[in-house]
Amino acid sequence: MALDVGSKVPSTKVKLVNAEGVKDIDFADLVAQGTSVIFAVPGAFTSTCHLNHMPGYIGHSADFKDAGVDRILCLSVNDHYVMQHWGEQTGALGFVDLIADGNADLAKALKLDKDFSAAGFGTRYVRSSLLVKDGVISHVEIETVPGEVVVSGAPHMLEEAKKNQ
Template structure:
């Protein structure tokens, strides 16, 4: 798993916006300024849809007030599903969405998990990462089901506590 101080890997994906999806690399999206990144196992899945994403949508203004330049959600879903989820959650315009359809970013960050026993294949682990100027400043991964360590309130607490700047 990515650790504090590690650089952002450069892998392909699609950035989903109001006008559709564009091809990007992860370092281009996550590598400038202060970025809150969070990963979810799947768009529209119960915990992700009801507990994880809504916290970031509701706290987007607070995160920006705490110095965050960009909030990004990623999932191992195709860009059509991610766009539908962004629209359905009222997250479009507040949060950027990365469709990691092949799980390349999940692998590169060390956050890929096998959910085959649930019929879901390879997915992201539930986590959040604070990136500052191209490096991970803090990594929060869930140890079990639910949203505690990786949710928006935990990220706000880390920002308020003054997560150290990286050299």
């Protein structure tokens, strides 16, 4: 189960992929100030992630800004090359910043990791979303049905962001 509401986001080294390029960062520093909406996907370019999850956040990016969200972040256990290409292919760069967590260190620290070895994928994120304010988790959602994007999707998280303004 994910870290509890009220927990500080863990300090973990990852790669930030955005419109400016790729940069090594500490995730806790990135979300230390302001409001962040974060969604985690099992993998870039996978059908549900690519066709359903990411497009919703791109399409609602202005609505999130209007609701006081400073940044939208997508987490995945893929390397930064894959994440950069995915960001380019989806048009996410400039709207959604991508976090390449190639070794699943952040996934494990957030307790959002799942073993997908039976499918040949290794450790991945569970499909989930978080609202983080000034480095503290204020809301967590985890999908319970594989392949569905309901509670971790942009419309639901937009409503949560509006409630937590």
